[in-house]
Amino acid sequence: MHENLLLYINKNASPPLTSDEEALVVAAFLPKKYRKKQYFLQEGDVCKYVGFIVKGAMRQYSVDDKGTEHVVNLFLENWWISDRESAATLTPSKYNIDAWEDTELLVAKVADMVNLIEKIPLFGQMTRLMDQRSFIASQRRLNSTLSNTAEKRYEEFVENHPKFIQRFPQHIIASYLGITKDTLSRVRKQAIKK
Amino acid sequence: MHENLLLYINKNASPPLTSDEEALVVAAFLPKKYRKKQYFLQEGDVCKYVGFIVKGAMRQYSVDDKGTEHVVNLFLENWWISDRESAATLTPSKYNIDAWEDTELLVAKVADMVNLIEKIPLFGQMTRLMDQRSFIASQRRLNSTLSNTAEKRYEEFVENHPKFIQRFPQHIIASYLGITKDTLSRVRKQAIKK
DNA sequence: CGAAAATTTGACATGACTCAACTGGAGTGG
DNA sequence: CCACTCCAGTTGAGTCATGTCAAATTTTCG
Numbered sequence: 225m226h227e228n229l230l231l232y233i234n235k236n237a238s239p240p241l242t243s244d245e246e247a248l249v250v251a252a253f254l255p256k257k258y259r260k261k262q263y264f265l266q267e268g269d270v271c272k273y274v275g276f277i278v279k280g281a282m283r284q285y286s287v288d289d290k291g292t293e294h295v296v297n298l299f300l301e302n303w304w305i306s307d308r309e310s311a312a313t314l315t316p317s318k319y320n321i322d323a324w325e326d327t328e329l330l331v332a333k334v335a336d337m338v339n340l341i342e343k344i345p346l347f348g349q350m351t352r353l354m355d356q357r358s359f360i361a362s363q364r365r366l367n368s369t370l371s372n373t374a375e376k377r378y379e380e381f382v383e384n385h386p387k388f389i390q391r392f393p394q395h396i397i398a399s400y401l402g403i404t405k406d407t408l409s410r411v412r413k414q415a416i417k418k
Numbered sequence: 419m420h421e422n423l424l425l426y427i428n429k430n431a432s433p434p435l436t437s438d439e440e441a442l443v444v445a446a447f448l449p450k451k452y453r454k455k456q457y458f459l460q461e462g463d464v465c466k467y468v469g470f471i472v473k474g475a476m477r478q479y480s481v482d483d484k485g486t487e488h489v490v491n492l493f494l495e496n497w498w499i500s501d502r503e504s505a506a507t508l509t510p511s512k513y514n515i516d517a518w519e520d521t522e523l524l525v526a527k528v529a530d531m532v533n534l535i536e537k538i539p540l541f542g543q544m545t546r547l548m549d550q551r552s553f554i555a556s557q558r559r560l561n562s563t564l565s566n567t568a569e570k571r572y573e574e575f576v577e578n579h580p581k582f583i584q585r586f587p588q589h590i591i592a593s594y595l596g597i598t599k600d601t602l603s604r605v606r607k608q609a610i611k612k
Numbered sequence: 613c614g615a616a617a618a619t620t621t622g623a624c625a626t627g628a629c630t631c632a633a634c635t636g637g638a639g640t641g642g
Numbered sequence: 643c644c645a646c647t648c649c650a651g652t653t654g655a656g657t658c659a660t661g662t663c664a665a666a667t668t669t670t671c672g
Contacts, residue, residue, distance in 0.1 A: 355549040362556040370596040401563040
């Protein structure tokens with residue numbers, strides 16, 4: 225069950241973990257299953273856990289005054305989930321995170337995660353990489369949202385995230401792109417013509 | 419000249435740096451002045467430097483096919499500048515970073531920065547915090563862009579970044595918000611009524 | 613003062629949203 | 643195997659927010 229996580233760590237930092245270190249990591253992460261629609265985090269709660277997806281698909285979204293959902297992030301295997309803002313500042317989260325498919329997670333307390341970072345330099349290396357990637361992805365997406373029309377954004381999305389398209393329905397992807405499902409449907413129709 | 423930087427580091431990590439460590443930091447960062455409009459980084463170049471703003475104001479933006487500028491970030495005193503994506507992946511940057519006011523920077527090579535992170539645990543702590551904050555800010559902004567109307571985004575902006583308003587002209591702020599200067603002008607007129 | 617930069621304004625165009633209706637699976641249970 | 647429901651996707655008509663462009667006005671600063 226923990227192999228994916230250990231593999232992931234060793235792939236993103238070197239030299240490999242010692243077996244003592246591996247034991248620490250394994251001890252900190254408990255396997256947990258989430259059913260489709262089940263919440264990992266609910267708006268208003270402080271995010272106390274970090275999850276690593278072994279198998280499945282999840283989404284992070286906010287809900288506005290009108291009840292419309294806005295997808296902030298989508299996650300698949302080997303991704304980390306948590307609301308960093310809430311976890312770092314210990315404030316109630318503005319987001320929900322739930323399972324889109326039945327999902328197997330490895331879950332650790334944020335506090336334990338911090339501990340691992342301090343104790344295992346490699347783990348720190350890895351989380352640094354993680355942070356960097358998240359930031360870069362977020363920056364890119366922001367730039368794309370600010371600069372491009374709905375159509376172009378969709379093209380870029382297809383290009384960059386083919387796996388999301390296979391796993392999430394269109395209305396979720398529309399929300400991720402910041403447009404309505406109706407608009408996305410029309411955009412696709414246009415695109416097919418070409 | 420380096421005091422601001424050392425202060426910043428000690429404010430964002432503890433215990434304080436030893437004098438040996440301070441010496442390492444000081445050695446890595448060279449003071450440099452940028453005139454208004456001068457580039458720190460140009461689109462197409464690989465970002466090889468990191469800057470810390472001692473005094474002044476800078477902006478990071480992309481330019482689309484039509485020649486329109488899109489402001490990705492604004493920076494003031496005690497902010498770090500660099501294109502993380504380009505620096506991390508050694509690929510040509512999609513962004514420009516230039517001085518909006520005459521600006522005093524402390525500049526280090528990305529490679530030297532990495533070195534400091536490895537040698538000085540505190541420095542690692544600090545950059546971790548930095549990364550986290552950048553990510554959170556970027557996430558927030560993305561969410562706001564996806565969820566809110568132009569008017570609401572401007573309100574939030576006024577609330578969260580009063581200093582930007584004092585230092586950057588409206589058309590820059592409009593671009594940061596992802597709207598045109600014309601629209602921002604109208605939005606403000608509306609807002610004043612209330 | 614005068615030139616350049618920033619802002620405002622009006623008329624018009626358009627991309628995206630809204631809402632409701634319709635279509636078409638994919639289950640589920642009788 | 644059919645009827646039923648749920649969920650996703652499509653489509654059309656009308657509306658609204660924001661963009662475009664050009665001109666007028668105000669502000670900034672050498």
